[in-house]
Structures are given as structure tokens and as C-alpha cells.
Amino acid sequence: MSGNAKDPPPPPSTDGGRGGIKFGTDIAYDDAYSADPSTLAGLGGVDDDRTMVTSLPTLEEERRMMMDDDDEYDEDNDEGRVIAPIDPDDVEDPFVRAAGGGSGGSARVIDRESSYHARRHDRVLREDGSSYKDVMADVNLDRERRELVEEARRELLDEETGEFKTRLDENGGAGGGDGGAGGPPVGEMEGGREGGRRRRRWDNTSTITTKDDIDGGGNVVTDGEQSLSGSGSRWDDGDSSASATSAAAAAARRRKRWDETPVLASGRTGLSRDSDATPLVIGKGWDATPVILSGGRTGGGTDPSSTPLIQGGATDGRPKRSRWDSTPAPSTMMTPLLSGGGATPSSSLLVGGQTPMLTGNLAKALLNEREMERRNRPWTDAALDAILPSEGYSTLPPPSSYVPMRTPGRKLLSTPTPYGQRTPAGFVMDIPPEEREGQTLQDIREAYGVPVSIDSRELIGGESAAASDGALPYIKPEDMQYFGRLMEDVEDEKRLTKEESRERQIMALLLKIKSGTPPQRKTAMRQITDKARSFGAGPLFHQILPLLMSPALEDQERHLLVKVIDRVLYKLDDLVRPYVHRILAVIEPLLIDEDYYARVEGREIISNLAKAAGLSTMISTMRPDIDSPDEYVRNTTSRAFAVVASALGVPSLLPFLKAVCRSRKSWMARHTGIKIVQQIALLMGCAVLPYLRELVEIVGHGLTDEQAKVRMMAALTISSLAEAAHPYGIESFDSVIRSLWKGASEHHGKGLAAFLKAIGFVIPLMEENYASHYTRLVMPILIREFHSPDEEMKRIVLKVVQQCVGTAGVEPEYIRKEILPEFFRNFWIRRMALDRRNYKQVIETTEELANKVGCSDILSRIVDDLKDDSEPYRRMVMETTQKVLESLGSGDIDDRLEERLIDGILYAFQEQAVDAGTSGAFGKEGQVMLDGFGTVVNALGERCKPYLKQIAGTIKWRLNNKAASVRMQAADLIGRIAVVMKACGEEQLMGHLGVVLYEYLGEEYPDVLGSILGALRSIVNVIGMTKMTPPIRDLLPRLTPILRNRHEKVQENCIDLVGRIADRGAEFVSAKEWMRICFELLELLKAHKKAIRRAAVSTFGYIAKAVGPQDVLHTLLNNLKVQDRQMRVCTTVAIAIVAETCGPFTVLPALMNEYRVPELNIQNGVLKALSFMFEYIGEMGKDYIYAVTPLLEDALMDRDAVHRQTGCAAVKHLSLGVAGLGCEDALIHLLNFVWPNIFEESPHVIQATCDAIEGLMVALGPNVILAYTVQGLYHPARKVREIYWKIYNMMYIYAADSMVLGFPAIEDEGDNTYARTTLELFI
């Protein structure tokens, strides 16, 4: 569902056990006042309906929410909400979602749609006056009709060939013998269809299968019983289950996808499959295997595209075959699997059950096994016949003693599995020609170079191939109603009309986009974009839009389809005009989607649509929706209008808005008009400032409208505008202040809340004295409303108080006298701490009050509540105390208050409810207490001294607690207050705590251990190495094994502590211990967290400084040999750091010596280390440049591109370091080696080369490089010119001015004087 953590608490649920209806699940209804009171009763009265968030946040709100994590009352919740009555039809099968597994279920848009959102399906398409539901129903009918026609035609055809009757009989017989599992009569199907309103999918399956069964079963009359039942195609499954159960199903419970799962088509044999659970598998896996394993006796493919279809050529020689004929005949192998009489869905065990369990390894093993199986299979006689000449050879019988090896164990996995042949991982050898399906003898002979005889064009095993029509992706059963026609074989492409073929083309492209593989999707997307204009807007949108309304639509598919619309829109441009309304009807719901990206996408589309169609089209199209009786339509329309306004500019829309807001015809139009303005404010933020006056005037008179809803909307819009304009634009609001005022004094209830909110946002824009004046005026109303029982009103009042108090003109004395007593009486009560939104708003308002009246005034009122019984309330006090002290400090806290405060925080800290069940973190609540405690102690500073003993006692006691979370929090607290303890001179106490912590180093919970290490580090930090107890020489050896801990928090804190000790107190520990630590550190270079790797690398530097570089360097150089790239990179950094800290001369000889090892990784490592080293040592590089030049020469000439790349990086850093230090000779020499690399193809190498040239440009001056560059600017080869111009441009960007002197002199040519004569002037 919404999954939004910031949701308001769910409104009371009236749905009886369907689970609470969450945010976005509540339905909006239009008129809170006109609604049936009985529906409202469930909500506890009319007033309550504003406690729910009634609309989804727009971008602006989203941003705000992210900023302050605030889920405040939404601006535009003028509409109340009731919970949708439950449609009995709609009660979901609880298994549906589970059945969908990872792929289906929750991914579908419709599944997480609230009933409000679902109203998009009811939207009336004005053109033909039908809703999408109707349209879809029509589509279905249409389809069925077409199929019936098709079927009739086929029957006719069959009769002509005289085969029809027989086959039908046989088919019926099979069905009858099976208890009616055969083709059901059409009437029955119709009956089934009427079973439920939403049973479309179901119906479709059966519709399709009608035909399927008749001619599918009829055509495949190959070897008697087997193929008779062999019509068990994908569609048959649905059908057979349909027929078997349709009568019952129609009456009984609603049937979902599960029901369509495999039931055998007919009793004896045949394969059935779960068409839903494992969609991809079915297409190919099943079809392919039987063919191979049964030596090509039976088989076929449901997916005509993927496998060439094979059919018993002996019996059926007719050239025309529909795809229904080509369903796989069951192989003998299948039979045992489906031995349960065929009626039980046993194969679902095989397919549905097994596939998801396939882990990577198993799948691979299976694949390999299959592969081996295939390759080691004996040649079939047919294949041998094909290759070997017919005379001169005879078939020998196998020796009588020969027993074929049977190792069932090895064969265990080689039963036909549905998962083979698809996407083999890695390289797979081609299937030899004789084993490919559907190969004619001739093909095999051709492949093996055997002369071809003319009459041998029959297929191996007597099968014939069916045409494959390009790989189409698998069509989900739900999508059959849209794409089903693609599956119909087109008998003759030429017989299709132009429209039909175009339709098929679009359909295929859409299918590929919707469910194809990424490459398919990409090409299809490009094709549909390129051909958009030739397809025309009509055919495109007639197909895209219904797809978008499909109930089975998934998020990803929606995204893709929306993308299609976007691309197509761009191409179609004004051709799109006739479809604007239909597109809007489909896209507008995206604007109120829960998903942020869907909203952004929706905005994008509407904005593009507006640009393509133009303002007048947009207005004339959307105009009728503005006073639609349906609130949903008006809501989405207002948002869409706001998007149009931001796309085409607000000014162009102003006259229209003015007219709408003054509409005499209906209040709904006025309401929507005002709402559009509100949405514009929310969408555009401060960009409304230029039109602020106009917008305010447009909505201004709405404040005095006779309709209460319009008044409220106007007030909310004013508040949005004021918020968007803050802190400017008060003059624009002059015209409405009087009516705002009047409204605030006249109304009550919800109306008053809206007006107060508007006033609250307008006051901060005012000048001081006005703000003060109006604050005094509004305050009595606010104080009166302090008592309001309405939660929403409370929050608004708090917010307005916060805004009023925050303005400059309000005197502290006034606040103290007038506001504080009432405020604390009404809001500092336990109940306020229970609702998260109230809680936050109370804290914010109190903070604002404290900013005005000072810290002690507020704290003295609440501090005793730190000992309150209710924990949430204590937490609220703690958080407020923390915020107030943070911003104001503890200056005006007197001794008495100080005592009460410390007493309170200690109590609150100790009384936290321990959540021992969790793995050791208190979570957010514990964090509040910890932060509060830390802030109070730090704010009081030295004044804490008398209490430190007590605090330390508490900490020690809690460090010993059973619950891990308590221990962790105590250790964290030490980290917070260590600085204060030092400031208070409590070194002895800290030493004591140090020893205590030291004793707890055996802690087993990694989170706690991490905190303990953090606490130790903070103590070491403040009291220094020498005074530390336990002494460093004891502490460090204890840390060495902890370094091996793999937990990130432990690693990070431990390496920090070790690094700190290595930096400051290395002398306390023996060199041997440090070397031991060095080895441990190498492992840390593998850490995922960058901070850990960085700390480890710099610790190498400290250690090298302490114990001398030799040993450390040795360790590091050895580490260059490892395979792990990240390790090597970190090692090179460490080497460079050692070189930096100990002087390059200590490191370079060994490093350069290491380059002689003829191993790629090591040499690269050395080069990289050099590169980092030169980066770190900067101009010190000038002492070493001549030493390393030969090495770099070698690297830059190496055959390995990575060598050259790293060499270039080293040259870059080197040259940047020595710029201006007189090393030009060496640098030019290096440049000569760098330069040829500009022709390198690999982007990394070319980048590194360009970097090196840039560096050399700095060191040598651009004109040297220019001299190299002009050589190739007009080279005959374009490739050469391109890179030279690239370098030229690079130089031009950096140093155009200095290049003036380096440009070549060019001779005049005809009329053109190319000589730059000014440069020749001299005095």
C-alpha cells in the first residue's frame, strides 16, 4: 500500500476485517455536507473527516515534507472522505497476491490503488459518453464477434475439405469420455461470463478457447489418443478448467488467476501448465524438451515464434494451420508426471512449485546436465540416414552382450525440465544441425556437405514445420484482450487492409515495449517514435490508452507506456489535438498517484501535451470537466490545469481563471477555479510572485462566496499563495485581508480553521507593527480555539501561534501574559504526546515561544514533567528541552532550575522502557533521550560538575544492564559527555570510566561493542595518551583482535581508535605490535565503507612514521600481489601515504625495484602508487622526476594499455607538481612518450592521456602543446583530426589568451589576408 511512513494514522476502518484503510485508500466524496450521514457515522462525525490527509502531496508538499518530516494537514483537504462501501464483488481472494509471487501481485498498479484512485476507471469519455469500463467491455465484445466470424469462416473452410465433421466428433468424444473436459458448448461459456462483473480475464480465456478447442482438437488427429488430447495449449488449460468447473464456478466464489492453473485438457495425457505462475517458462521450455527427448516424435510449440512447430506430417498435409493446431502433443515422458488422471493440477507442482526454487547454482547445473544430455544423445536413425549414403552400408544389430548403461542417479536431473534453453549463462555451443528441431533432411545434408536429393524434403520423424513470425514476447493472459489478435495467424498478409496491418504493427510494437526484453523494447520504442506520424494519432492512442487503463497494469509497464505517449506526443505535435481529452483522462490520475515518480511523469506528459496541443485546445477540452459533478474529475482537472499553467505560462491562463472563478453557473466551477490557483501556487512556489496580485484578486471574492466549500477553498488558496510568496508580496494581499478578517470572526468549525490558516500564513509577510497589531487581534480567537476538541483545529491553531509569535513585532511580555498560561494548560498535556503530528507541532510552537520569552520561562514550566508517568510525554518534554537549550543555551537557568533539570533528565533517562526484544537499538525514541541528555549536559558545561558523579554512576550501572540497547545507549552517552567531563576536571572519573569500558571490550553484541569503542575513543581524545587508564600499552593489544571483527560499526570505531593511538601515542607500543596491527589493517582495506578504508590507509602512514617505513612498506608491497582490485588500489594509496609521511626517498628505491617484477598487477600497482605519491608530494616531485623518468618511459611504451593509462596518470600528477620548477627537459621527454597515446580507443586510456596532456600544458605552457597539436588539425583522416581538435579545444578552454603567441603564421590566400600583421610591429 502506501508505505509512507509519514502517513497520518489510518482513519477508523469500517470495512470489517479487510485491514485498515490507509492513506490514499480512503475515498473522497464530493460534498461532506450532502453525504449520507450514515456513512459519516463510521468516522465519528462530520468534523472528523479532516483528520485525514485527503490529497496526495504535490511536488512542493513533498519537498516540504522531506524537509521537516512533517505530515501536516494538507492545504486542499476541503473535501471530506468516507470509506468506500465494499463491493461484495471486490473481496479479494487472499491467495491472489501470494500467487502472484514476486512478479505479479503487488507490482500491479491496481492492487495498491485506493478506491478513490480507482475512480479513474469510471471516468466518462465525453466523446462517446462511455466510461473506460464500457469501452473495455466493447473491446471484448468486439473481439468475440471477430472470433466468431473467424471461426465460422474456418468451419466453412473445413467443411470444404470434408474433415470438419469427423474431427469435431472426435473432439466431442474425447471431451465426453472425460467428464465434459473437452470443448464446452458456447452457451455454457456465455453462462460463465455472466458470473461476475470483474471476470474479464477469465472470460477471455474461455472465449479464446472456444475456437481453440474446436479446431485445435480437430486438426491434430495424428496418433490417436495422444494427440487427440494434445491440444493442451496454454489456452486450453484455462479452457478445460473452465469447462470442467464453469458451471460451478459461475455460481460459487469468485475465481482468480489461481483457478486458471493447470487442469488437464483431457483425461489421458497431455500437458497442462500453470499459465500464470511461471509465464516465461511455459513458452519454450516445455515445447522444446519433448521434441528432443522423444527423438522428435511429438512436440510443438505454443509460442509459434520461438520454436519452429512440428506436426505429424503423415496425417496432416494441409498447408494452412492456425496456431491452435500447433500446440504440443504430449510426449510419453509427460504421462507419468500427470498420472493423477489429469484432473488434478499436478503439473503445477512441477512448474509452479519448482521454478521459483531454482537458485542460480541449481539452474546452472540443470543447464549443464541438459547440455551434456543433448550432446551425448545417440544419433537417430533418421539423422544417420540423412548423412550416410544409402547403399554400401548396412545396419548392424548391437552385440547381444551389450547392456546400455543406466545410471538413474545421473539421470535424475535430466527429466524434461521447463527451464532449459532460455538465456544460457555464458558461452553455449551451437546445437548440431541434426539435433535442431524442424530440420529437413536436406538441411542436415547441406550442413554436413552431403549431396542433396530432391525428394528428401520431408522432415525427420515425419513432422512439418509451422511458420514462425518473428519473436514476440510472451503475452500474459490478462493482456490477451489487447494483444490476442497478434496470436492469430495471418493467413495472407496481403489480404489485410492497410488499417489492419497498421494496427497489427502497432500492437506488436506495444507488446514488445510492454513485455519484451530491454533490447526489444528499445528498438520497438524507437520504431514507434519514428513511425508515429505515419501511424497517426488515432490508431496509436486507440491502443495505448486502453492498455494504460488495464486492470493488470504493472508499475513498470505503466512507466513504459507513459514513456511511449511522451515520445509519440513529441512527434505527433498538433495531430494530437483530437485525443487530448482521452489522453488527459488516462494521464490525470497519475497526478494524484502515491508514487512520486508517477506524479512527475504525469506532469511531464501533461506539460508536453499542453505544448503540443496549444492553450486553446487545452482549455476547450478541459473546460467541461471543471464543473463536472464528480469530485474526482474536478480534483484531477484542477491539478492538470496547474500543470498547463506552469507549462504555458500563468499569464495566458489568467483571463480564463478569472472567468471560471466568477462563474455564476455553478459553485463547482468557482471551487475548481480557485483550486487551480492553489495548485499553481503549490506547483510553482515563488515563481508565482510576478502574478501574485492577479491571482489573489481572482480568488479574493471567493472568501465571501455563499458556498461554504468555496470560501474554505479560497482561504486555503490564500494560505498557499502566501506560503509560496514568503517573505514577499504582502501588498498583493491587501485586498483580501479585510475579508479574511471578517471570515475569521464570523465562521467557526472547519471554515474558521481555513481562515485561521490563511491568516497564519499572511501575518509573517507583514511589517512589524502590522504583524503585531494583527497578532493581537487574532490571538483571542486562537486562545478561544485552544479548547477545540478538533485535532485538526488544534494543529492549525498551534501553527498559527507559531507563525504569529515568530514575527518581529510581538512583545515577549504580551506572550508571557496572554498566551503562555492558556497554551500550557491546553497543549502540554499527555494526550498531545500520543499523536505524532500533534507532538511535533507542540514542540515546534513551544520552541518558537521560547525564542521569544527565553529559555527559563519555558523550561521551568515543563521541566518537572520529565518525571511524568507517561513515557511519550516525557519524551516530548525531553525533545523540547533539547531544542530550546540548543538554540538558546543555559545562560538564564538558575541553580534551582538546574537541579530540577538534571534530576529530570536522569529520571527520564533511567525510566526508559527497555525494548529488550530488538537487537540492541532503542531506535528513534532512545535517540531522543540520548540527544536530550547530551545536549543538556553540554549546555550546562562546567555547571554539571556536582552531578557528574551521579551521572557516571548511572552510566556504569546501565553499562552492566542485561539489555544490549541499554548498554549501547550508556556507552554512547559517555561519548557525548566526555568533553564536559574534561572541562569539569574530572579526569580521575574518566580514567575510571576508561577502565570500566576496557573491561567491557569482551562485549558480544557488535553494536554495543562499537559504541564502547567509540566511548573509549572519546575518552582518549580528551584526556590524552599519557593520562589514559588503562595505559595505552595495555589497551592496544586488546584492540588488535577486535580489528578482525567484520561488523562495520566495530571496524570503524576500532580503526579510529587505533589510528588515533598510532598518531599520538605510537611510542607506548612496541614495533612488533604495530606490525601485527599492520597485517590486520590489510584486511580492513577490503571494507565496504569508505570511511573505514580511508582510516586504515592513513593509519598505515602513522604506523610507518612510528616504526619506520621499511617493514610497513615490505608488507604493503607484498600486498600488491593479491587479486582483489580494491585491495591493491588501497595498498597503493597506503604506499603513497607512507612515502608522503616518511619522505619519498625512503620508499622510492624499494618501489622502483618492485617494478622489475615481471607481473602485470605489481607493475600497475607500482605505477599507481607513484601516481598517488606525486599527487601527495606536489612540488617535492622535482627532486625525483629524473629518477622516475626511465620507469615512466617504460610504462608509457608498454604494450598493456593499463600500463600506459596509469603511466599517464603519474605524468599528470608529476607535471602538475613540478610546474614552474625548471624540469621542462624531462617533461618534454615524457610528453613525447605520452603523445602517441592520443590515438588510443579505450575511453579510460584516452581520458588519462588527455589528463596527462593537460598537466603537461600547465607545466610546459600551452604553446609547446600547440606546436604538437597543429600538426594534426588538418590531417586527411577524420579520426586523426577529431582527436587533435579535441586537444586544441581543451587548450583553447584553458589558455586561449596565451595561445595567441603560439598560433602558426599562415600565408595569405587570394582575397584573404591571413597574416597577423600586428604581431610584426615593433619599436
Next chain:
Amino acid sequence: MSTPGGAPIHKDQLKAKYIGTGDADMTKYEWVTNMHRDTLASHVGHYDQLSYYAVAQNESIGRVKKEFIEKMLQPCNKPPVGKTVAGDGI
């Protein structure tokens, strides 16, 4: 190609931002024209150079500056006949 900050820069943007940059299809005339303009702009931009040329030509600094700026309009005369040059300014 990247900006001095390291962000990649598209060819068209590059041309828009740094008018004097070139590409593999640049004609000689275009390139030299850019060269001249850069040179003249450099002269105008450095006051010491400007005063040097003023002394050398025995002209006032202001006039020299004006001449340079005017010359930037078409420093190498008209484009060669037969070759239409895009983006030349005239």
C-alpha cells in the same frame, strides 16, 4: 571534452560557450578568422599591449583600440567564394 571543473561538456554547448573552439570540419578560413579575433581580443584586453601598438603606429590608444575592435568583424576579409561558411557572423 570537459570543463575545467571536470564536468563533461557537449559539443554544441562547447561551441556556444567557447566560440573559438573548432572541430574536424572546420575550414581554414574559419580557423584563421578565429585566430585573428582571439589575437585582436587579446590586444584589446591587455592595456600594455594596446599602448605598445599605439606607440608603434603613432596613434592614440583609443583609436588603435577602435580599429582592433572593428577589425574583429571580418579580420580576414570575406569568406572564400564557393564556400559558404556557417556561423561566420556576416
